[in-house]
Amino acid sequence: xxxxxxxxxxxxxxxxxxxxxxxxxxxxxxxxxxxxxxxxxxxxxxxxxxxxxxxxxxxxxxxxxxxxxxxxxxxxxxxxxxxxxxxxxxxxxxxxxxxxxxxxxxxxxxxxxxxxxxxxxxxxxxxxxxxxxxxxxxxxxxxxxxxxxxxxxxxxxxxxxxxxxxxxxxxxxxxxxxxxxxxxxxxxxxxxxxxxxxxxxxxxxxxxxxxxxxxxxxxxxxxxxxxxxxxxxxxxxxxxxxxxxx
Numbered sequence: 001x002x003x004x005x006x007x008x009x010x011x012x013x014x015x016x017x018x019x020x021x022x023x024x025x026x027x028x029x030x031x032x033x034x035x036x037x038x039x040x041x042x043x044x045x046x047x048x049x050x051x052x053x054x055x056x057x058x059x060x061x062x063x064x065x066x067x068x069x070x071x072x073x074x075x076x077x078x079x080x081x082x083x084x085x086x087x088x089x090x091x092x093x094x095x096x097x098x099x100x101x102x103x104x105x106x107x108x109x110x111x112x113x114x115x116x117x118x119x120x121x122x123x124x125x126x127x128x129x130x131x132x133x134x135x136x137x138x139x140x141x142x143x144x145x146x147x148x149x150x151x152x153x154x155x156x157x158x159x160x161x162x163x164x165x166x167x168x169x170x171x172x173x174x175x176x177x178x179x180x181x182x183x184x185x186x187x188x189x190x191x192x193x194x195x196x197x198x199x200x201x202x203x204x205x206x207x208x209x210x211x212x213x214x215x216x217x218x219x220x221x222x223x224x225x226x227x228x229x230x231x232x233x234x235x236x237x238x239x240x241x242x243x244x245x246x
Contacts, residue, residue, distance in 0.1 A: 058133075064109070077142065092116075103124075107119050165178065199214060
């Protein structure tokens with residue numbers, strides 16, 4: 001009787017030990033526990049959009065557009081020398097600041113019409129800070145006209161004088177034309193959509209040197225880049241940007 005009770009006791013202990021230490025049939029104790037499935041898509045670094053204005057001080061003042069043409073990679077350029085150039089909040093928008101010295105800029109985008117560049121540049125008052133603004137194409141494209149055969153600071157009025165209408169003057173870039181000169185937007189006809197972004201040379205009435213000037217532009221006004229020739233300065237007309245080798 002005593003042996004029978006001992007056998008039963010040993011069997012009970014064995015069952016208890018197996019309940020604690022034995023694996024279930026088919027289980028692999030070394031296999032890691034399955035992780036719950038994630039519904040969030042995986043985004044690689046290349047897919048994350050980079051904001052070219054992320055580090056500029058005046059980002060809140062500068063407008064960006066979903067249909068602007070990104071310049072990738074961004075490109076260093078130099079504003080035309082000797083002219084007053086407005087940095088605007090948007091293409092044809094309000095003036096943020098005016099540059100009257102040679103300025104190195106980084107081109108990051110073009111507007112949908114190809115008339116304005118979005119650029120970043122060092123703050124003239126603090127080189128450790130970056131600013132941004134939209135610049136009219138005359139300040140960056142085909143800038144050879146400013147020192148070439150059409151004249152320059154030492155150029156002279158060698159062509160026949162144009163007869164211009166009231167309020168207009170004889171100007172020159174890649175060709176001679178008539179336009180209204182200006183110092184800022186207030187000198188232009190706002191009702192006609194004019195702003196003071198054109199750059200050219202003022203041809204004097206008589207013998208003498210041509211002088212740098214700004215002139216009023218509209219959607220139909222001539223500019224220094226009307227011909228969009230393949231010969232360009234630091235930048236390229238919009239229609240050439242995506243061609244091989246550009």
